[in-house]
Amino acid sequence: MKIYFAGPMFAKADLLYNDYLVKNIRALDDKIEVYLPQENGAINDKTAYADSKMIALADTERVLESDLLVAVLDGAVIDPGVASEIGVAYAKNIPMVGLYTDTRQQGADNQKKLDALSDTAENQFHYLNLYTVGLLKLNGTVATDEQTFLSLIEEHLKK
Template identity: 85%
Template sequence: MKIYFAGPMFAQADLRYNEYLVEKIRALDHSIHVYLPQENGAINDKTAYADSQMIALADTQKVLESDLLVAVLDGAVIDAGVASEIGVAYAKNIPMIGLYTDTRQQGADNHKKLTALNNTAENQFHYLNLYTVGLLKLNGSITTDEQSFLSLIQDQLN
């Protein structure tokens, strides 16, 4: 199975988290081949040069070759590249699994947090772009923890 890993990749924390998750995915089964864009030095060695078209062509080709796209949705907003990769996968009907671990999503049944939504600038929940989320959900699902994320990937192998 070919998996495309879409995730933010410009901060050291992002790079390390991506590596950590991909290691766990690869350990699920020897038949899994994960494309992690940050491992593609031809376009993502930030000390070298790759223009926008080189990046777009290389990553789009890998999305189109994949059997599954997995995406990390965490961050202040969904990373622009991740959103683009989700759009390509949706257009080609490639199954997707999203991982969204933002802790602000907790407490949806807390009356005080819900009431606070009526007060200007007191939203205690995190917002994700609904268009991007909708595309992902139309071709897959979103989970909130790593174990469920890995289990959903494992299910795709069967």
């Protein structure tokens, strides 16, 4: 199975988290081939040069070759590159699994947090772009923790 890993990749923390997740995905089965864009030095060695067309062609080709796209949705907003990759996967009907671990989603049954939604600028929850999330959900699902994320990937292996 070919998996495309879509995740933010410009902060050291992002790179380390991506690497951690991909190691766990690869450990699920020897038949898994994960494309992690940060490992593609031809376009992502930031000391070298790759123009926008080189990056778009390289990553889009890999999305289109994939049997599954997995995406990290965490951050202040969904990473723009991740959103684009989700759009390409949706357009080609490639199944997807998202990971959204933002802790601000906890307490959805807390009445004080719910009441705060009517108080301007007191939203206790985090917002994700609904268009991008909708594209992902139309071809897959979103997990809120790493174990569920890995289990959903395993389910795709069985198909």
